[in-house]
Amino acid sequence: MPHTPVPADELSARIDRLRCAMSRRYPDWSMLLLDNKIDLYYFTGTMQEGALVITPGQAVLFVRHSFDCAVKESLFPDIRPMGSFRTIREAFPDIPETVHVAARTMTLQKLTLLQKHLPFAPQAADDVLSGLRAVKSEYELSCMRRAGKLHQTVIEEVAPALLRHGVSEARLCSEICTFMLDRGAMGISRYNQPAAEDVLGIASFSENSLRASALDSPSGNVGTCIAMKSIGSSERCLHEGDIVLLDIPCGYAGYHTDKTITFYFGELAKHPQGALIRAAREQCVFLENEIACMLQPGAVPAEIYEKILACVDPAFRSGFMNACKFLGHSIGLTMDETPVLAKGFSAPLEAGMTIAVEPKIALDGIGLVGCENTYEILPHGPAHSLTGSCDTTMEITS
Numbered sequence: 534m535p536h537t538p539v540p541a542d543e544l545s546a547r548i549d550r551l552r553c554a555m556s557r558r559y560p561d562w563s564m565l566l567l568d569n570k571i572d573l574y575y576f577t578g579t580m581q582e583g584a585l586v587i588t589p590g591q592a593v594l595f596v597r598h599s600f601d602c603a604v605k606e607s608l609f610p611d612i613r614p615m616g617s618f619r620t621i622r623e624a625f626p627d628i629p630e631t632v633h634v635a636a637r638t639m640t641l642q643k644l645t646l647l648q649k650h651l652p653f654a655p656q657a658a659d660d661v662l663s664g665l666r667a668v669k670s671e672y673e674l675s676c677m678r679r680a681g682k683l684h685q686t687v688i689e690e691v692a693p694a695l696l697r698h699g700v701s702e703a704r705l706c707s708e709i710c711t712f713m714l715d716r717g718a719m720g721i722s723r724y725n726q727p728a729a730e731d732v733l734g735i736a737s738f739s740e741n742s743l744r745a746s747a748l749d750s751p752s753g754n755v756g757t758c759i760a761m762k763s764i765g766s767s768e769r770c771l772h773e774g775d776i777v778l779l780d781i782p783c784g785y786a787g788y789h790t791d792k793t794i795t796f797y798f799g800e801l802a803k804h805p806q807g808a809l810i811r812a813a814r815e816q817c818v819f820l821e822n823e824i825a826c827m828l829q830p831g832a833v834p835a836e837i838y839e840k841i842l843a844c845v846d847p848a849f850r851s852g853f854m855n856a857c858k859f860l861g862h863s864i865g866l867t868m869d870e871t872p873v874l875a876k877g878f879s880a881p882l883e884a885g886m887t888i889a890v891e892p893k894i895a896l897d898g899i900g901l902v903g904c905e906n907t908y909e910i911l912p913h914g915p916a917h918s919l920t921g922s923c924d925t926t927m928e929i930t931s
Contacts, residue, residue, distance in 0.1 A: 535717060535719065535785065535786045537786075538578055538606055538607060538608045539574075539578035539607075539608065539672070540608065540672060541608040541609075541610070543670060543672045544576065544577060544578055544608060544609055546670065547575060547576055547665070547670075548576060548587065548592050550665055551565070551576070551587065551661070551662075551665060552587070552589060554661045554664060554665060555633070555658065555661055556589075558658075558660065558661050559633065559656075559658070559661075562589075562633055562658075563588060563589065563629040563631075564586065564587070564588050564625070564628070564629050564632045564633065564653075565586070565587045565588075565632070565633040565634070565658055566584055566585070566586050566587075566621075566632050566633070566634055566647070566651075567584065567585045567587070567634070567635055567662075568583070568584045568585075568634075568635075568638075568639060568643055569635055569638035569639065570582075571638075571723065571725075571866050571867060572585070572635055572638070572662065573585055573594070574787060574866065575665075575666065575866060576592075576609075577594045577603075577607050577609040577612075578606065578607040578608060578609055579594075579596075579602070579603045579606050579607035579609070579612075581596050581597075581598060581599055581600070581602055581603040582596070582597045582598045583595050583596035583597050583598075583603070583615055584615070584618070584621060584647075586621060586624075586625060588625075591611075592609075592611060593611045593612075593613060593624060594607075594609055594611065594612045594613070595613050595614075595615035595620055595621055595624075596612060596613070596614060596615055597615050597616075600612070600613075600614040600615075617650065618646060618647050618649070618650040618651060619650045621650070621651060622650050622651055628651050628652065628653055629653065630653060630654060631653060631654050631655075631656050632651070632653040632654070632655060632656070633655075633656050633657070633658035634655045634656070634657065634658065635657075635658065635659055635662055636655065636657035636658075636659055637657075637659050637725060638725070639655075663870065663871045666865055666866060666870060667863055667865075667870065667871060667872065667883075667886055668883050668884075668885040668886055669865060669885045669886070669887055669909075670885070673788060673865065674885065674887075674909060676785050676786045676787065676788040677785075677788045677789075677790055677865070677887055677907070677909070677919055678909075678919055679717075679785045679786075680718070680783050680784055680785035680788055680789065680790045680919070681783075681790040681907055681918075681919030681920040681921075682919075683713060683716050683717060683718060683783055683785065684713075684782075684783035684790045684792050684907075684919075684920045684921070685792070685920050685921030686716070687709060687712050687713050687716065687783070688709070688779060688781065688792050688794050688920075688921070689794065689921050689922070689925055691709070691712050692709050692779060692794070692796075693796065693926070693929050695708050695709065696771060696777060696796060696798055696929050696931075697771065697931065698770075698771060698772060698773070698931055699770050699771065699772075700770060700771050701765065701766060701767050701768065701769060701770050701771075702736040702737060702738055702741065702754075702755075702764070702765025702766045702767075702769050702771075703736070703757055703764050703765040703766060703767040704765075704767070705736045705765065705771070705777075705779075706733050706734055706735065706736035706764045706765045706779075706781065707733065707764070709734075709736070709779065709781055710733045710734065710781065713781075713783055717785060718783050718784055718785060719784040719785060719786065719787065720784075721784065722734065722782040722784060722789055722868050723784075723789070723866070723867045723868065724748075724867055724868050724869050725867050725869050725870070733763065733764050733781065734763070734764070734779070734780055734781030734782055735752050735754045735763060735764070735765065735778070735779070735780040735781065736754075736764070736765040736777070736778070736779055736781070737752065737753060737754050737755075737765060737777075737778045737780075737900075737901070738769055738770075738771055738775045738776065738777055738778075738900075739774075739775045739776050739899065739900040740898070740899075740900060741753065741754060741755045741765075741766060741769055741900075742754070742776065742778040742900045742901035743855070743895055743897075743900060743901055745762075746762045746763065747762040747763070748762075749857060749869075750780070750857065751854045751855035751856075751857045751891065751893040751895070751901065751903070752778060752780040752793065752855075752893065752901060752903075753855065753901060755769065771798055772798070773798060773799040773931065774798070774799050774803070774804060775797075775798045775799075775900075776795060776796070776797055776798075776810065776899065776900035776901070776902065777795065777796040777797070777798055777929075778793065778795055778900065778901050778902075778903070779793065779794050779795075779796075780792075780793040780905065781793075782868060783920075787866055788865055788866060789864050789865065789866070789867070789868055790864065790889070790907040790919055790920050791864055791868060791889035791891070791905055791906075791907050791920075792889075792905055792906055792907065792920040792921070793891055793893070793903055793904055793905030794904065794905075794925060795814060795817075795901075795902050795903060795904065795927065796927060796928075796929045797810065797927050797928050797929065798929055798930075798931070799928070799929075799930060799931070800928065800930065801927070801928050806896070806899055809896065809899075810896065810899065810902060811927075812846075812848075813849060813894040813896055813902040814902050814903075814904075814927060816845070816846055816849055816892075816894060817892040817893060817894060817902060817903045817904050817923070818904055818923045818924045820841060820844065820845070820860075820892040821890050821891075821892050821904050821905075821906065821923040822923065823841060823844060824837060824841055824860060824861065824874070824890045824892070825890060825908055825915050825916050825918065826915045826916075827840070827841075827915075828882060828888055828890075828908055828910050828915065828916035829882065829910065829911075829913075829914065829915065829916070830881070830882060830883055830884050830910065830912065830913075831881045831882065832881065832882045833878075833879055833880075833881055833882070834872045834873065834874045834875065834878035834879075834880075834882065835875065835876050835877060835878050835879050837860070837874055838859070838860055838874050838875050838876060838878075839876075841860055841874075841892075849894045852894050852895035852896060852897065853892075853893075853894055853895075854892070854893055854894075855893060855894075855895040855901060856895075858875055858876070859873050859874055859875035860874040860875070860890065860891070860892060861873070861874040861888050861889050861890040861891055862874070862888065862889055863886060863887065863888055863889075864887055864888070864889045864907055865887060868889075872886070872888075874888065874890070882910055883910065884910050884911060884912040885909075885910065886909075886910045887907060887908065887909050887910070887919070888907070888908050888910065888916070889905060889906070889907045889908075890905060890906060890907075890908055891903065891904070891905035892904065892905075893905075904923040904924075904925075905923075906918045906919070906920045906921060906922075906923055907919045907920045
C-alpha cells in the first residue's frame with residue numbers, strides 16, 4: 534500500500550551502502566549532511582523538513598517540521614526534533630573542517646544558515662548519491678513495477694477512449710491523470726532540478742507538440758500559460774486529423790515510470806502525409822526495440838547512443854529527438870536521474886538500473902511522433918519493459 538513505511542531493513546541497507554561508497558570515493562570522509570527531501574526520503578523514509586547527518590558511526594535525522602509526523606511515518610531508528618541547526622552542533626560538537634553535501638540541491642541560503650552554527654567547508658558528494666540511486670533494490674523495483682503496470686493500463690487502454698472531438702489538451706491530460714490517481718498513483722512527477730515540478734505531464738496535438746517546453750525534453754507543449762509549459766492548452770481542442778502525443782509519467786510510493794504514446798485521431802490514410810507519419814512511428818518503434826536489446830549489464834550508455842544515431846534513417850535525422858542530445862534517462866525517485874543514454878556517460882550499466890527510452894521524431898509542420906517506455910535492466914538478456922509496448926494501436930477513429 535502507498536502509505537506503508539519503507540521497511541527498516543531497506544533503510545539500513547541504504548545507509549550501509551552509502552558509507553561503503555563514501556569510503557571508496559572519499560577515504561578520509563567523516564561527515565555527510567543532507568537536506569533535500571528526495572535524499573531524506575531515500576535514506577529515512579520521510580520527507581519532513583530537516584537534516585540528515587551521517588558519519589562512519591552514526592546516522593541521525595534532525596526534524597524541524599513535523600517531528601511527530603516523521604516518527605509516525607518513518608522506521609528510521611534515530612529521529613530527533615530540531616529547533617535550529619544549533620541542535621546539530623550540540624549533538625556533534627566536533628564538526629569536521631570538511632562536510633560532504635548534495636551540492637546540486639543545497640541552496641546558498643540553506644548553506645549560509647548551516648554555516649552560521651556549523652562552520653565547515655562544503656564538498657560535493659553528488660556522484661556517490663546518484664550512483665547509489667541508479668541501481669534499484671528489490672523493494673524499489675517492486676514499486677516501479679507496480680507504477681508501470683498502472684501506467685500501461687491507463688495509457689494503452691483508458692486513454693484511447695478519452696479521445697473525442699472538442700476535448701482540449703489540458704482536459705485530456707487531467708482526465709488521464711485522474712484515472713491514474715483513482716488507481717493509486719501518487720499524482721506528481723519530481724525532478725532533480727529544484728524549479729522543475731511537472732505536476733501532471735504533457736498532452737499535445739499536432740503543431741503544439743513541436744513547441745519547446747521548459748524541460749530538456751523532445752516532447753513539446755504550449756502549456757496552460759507562459760508560466761506553465763506543461764499539461765496542455767485549454768484552448769487547443771482535438772479534431773480529426775490530429776496527431777496526439779501523450780508524454781505522461783506515473784508514480785507509486787515515490788517511484789516513477791515514464792511513458793509516451795502517439796495516436797492519430799482519424800484515418801491515417803486520409804492525411805496527405807500519412808505515409809510519412811506512419812514511417813516515422815515505425816522508425817521510433819524499431820529504435821526503441823533496438824535500444825532495449827542493448828540495455829544489458831556491461832553496456833556503455835555513450836556507445837549505445839552512438840550506435841543508435843548511426844541506425845536512424847537519413848530521412849528522419851534532422852528531426853530526430855527534436856534537437857535533444859540523448860535517447861533515454863535513468864528514472865526512479867526523480868524523473869531525470871543518471872546515467873543518461875548520451876555522450877559522456879561511460880560507466881557500464883548494471884542489473885537493477887531502470888531507464889526510460891524515448892526515441893522521437895519531429896515532423897516539420899505536422900507534429901512530434903514517438904514512443905517511450907521504462908525498462909528494467911536484467912542480469913541477463915535484453916531489458917524488460919515495465920510500462921507495456923511501444924508498438925501499440927495508433928489510429929483512433931471517432
